[in-house]
Structure formats: C-alpha cells, structure tokens
Amino acid sequence: MKIVIVKNSKDVGAKAAWLVVKEIIKKRDLVLGLATGGTMIPFYRSLIDLIKGKKIELINVRTFNLDEYVGLSREDRRSYYYSMKKNFFSKVAMLEKNINFLDGMARNLDLECENYEKKIEDAGGIDLQILGIGRNGHIGFNEPWSSFRSRTREVFLSDFTRKDNSRFFSSLSKVPKRALTMGIATIMSARKIILLASGKSKAGIVHRALHGRISEDVPASVLYKHHNIIFVSDKGSASELD
Ligand code: PGA
Secondary structure (H helix, E strand, O other): OEEEEEOOHHHHHHHHHHHHHHHHHHOOOOEEEEOOOOOHHHHHHHHHHHHHHOOOOOOOOEEEEOEEEOOOOOOOOOOHHHHHHHHOHHHOOOOHHHEEOOOOOOOOHHHHHHHHHHHHHHOOOOOEEEEOOOOOOOEOOEOOOOOOOOOOEEEEOOHHHHHHHHHHOOOHHHOOOEEEEOOHHHHHOOOEEEEEEOOHHHHHHHHHHHHOOOOOOOHHHHHHHOOOEEEEEEOOOOOOOO
8 A cells, every 4th residue: 555645635635636647648548536524525626626727528438426315316405426526527528428326216216226336347347435434434325334345325424424424414314214325345456546544534544454454344444455455544534653
C-alpha cells in the first residue's frame, strides 16, 4: 500500500482528484467506482475543477457508485444518488447511460444486486475504485463482520453507522435501517483503489485498519491485501500511524 499524507481534507480531495484525472487521461473509457460521504465533498470539487480546467472528456467514462439506502428514491435529497447528482453528475458532461447506481427502491432487491454485479462484469470490471472509510472500519456499507467474500447485496446498517449518518437526516429514526452495497470481494476486484480519509476522528480506525490484524471485524483491514492501492490521508487521520 502506498500512503500519501497531505495537510488537510481539501488537499486529500485535490490529490485524489489528480490521481483520478491521470487515470482518465490514460484510459478514456475508464470504469470508475465512486463513493459518497463528507470526505468526498472536497474530492468532487477538485475533480470538477480539474475536468473543466484541463478539458477532460468524460463521454466514455462509466461510473458505478458503491452503495445506496433502501427505501429512498433518487429524488430524495438524502439519497446517495441525489447527493452524487448535486455534487458531481450535474456539473460535468457525462452520459446518463454511463452512470450506474443501485436502486434502493427496486421491487426485487436481490435481483437488483445480482444485475449490478453483472453490469460491472459486462463493463469489464472496475478500473479504479474511490473509497472512504467509516469510523467503525466499514467500506461501502460493509459493516464489521461482513464476509471478505461478499458481493453486492442488501445489508442492515449498524447502530454506529446510523448514528454517524444521522447528521444528514432530521433525526436518527429517519436514517434507513437497510442499504444495498457492493460487497467486499466486489471492491477488492477493482484493479486499482484510492482510499481517502481525513480528520482526527478517523485516526483510531485508520490505525486499526492499517496496523492491526486483517480481520472481518475491521472491513477496511482487507485493503492491505490489495496489490494496487493508494491511501491518501490528511495529517489528522494519519496521526496514529507509525
Ligand atoms: P464520511 O463517510 O466521509 O462521511 O466520513 C465515510 C464512509 O462511511 O465511508
């Protein structure tokens, strides 16, 4: 694992955005796995600036987002689709057909997940996956004790994650209890991964994920086994690393 430590969350976003743009320049039809969450906001800002500034074509780029809440529609401001639309898709020239998202309103959720895996496969697999890390070590919505062999599926969110994410909802009771997420094996199949973290509140889990045992109780610890991963962190989240 290559580790890059920068000053603050804005620099984490800028560094990661630059790494993504370099991949798009190398492969115009890049298959890009995307993530949501607070850490990603500066990343999308920088990515949009770079795409516009350097006139990067996204017409052939295909994206697959990691996860979505069950029961929230695309029009719901709290859904991950809405957040992606607002923070990224509406600001760049991408083809709608190239944007892939799990549908948390699908009538048959198992089939939805199965089809998503198939779509990833048909696209030739994910070239580059962007990833955040939850304070409990989750990646995507793969909570502690998710199987390292898991694929895209419906999951129950932990109380910890629901509480953490309640900042985006009017109250804890409004945070969905279920979600759809790419599995850990799905994430690990990406040819390259960029993991982003920022802020002191992530320092403990970053230390556990990178220095602790590789174990299913810390899903992000699996990333240590990936052969092509860059971890971009700010000083805060890297503050407990040796
Ligand atoms: P955050 O979420 O960026 O809002 O901390 C990260 C995650 O849960 O993956």
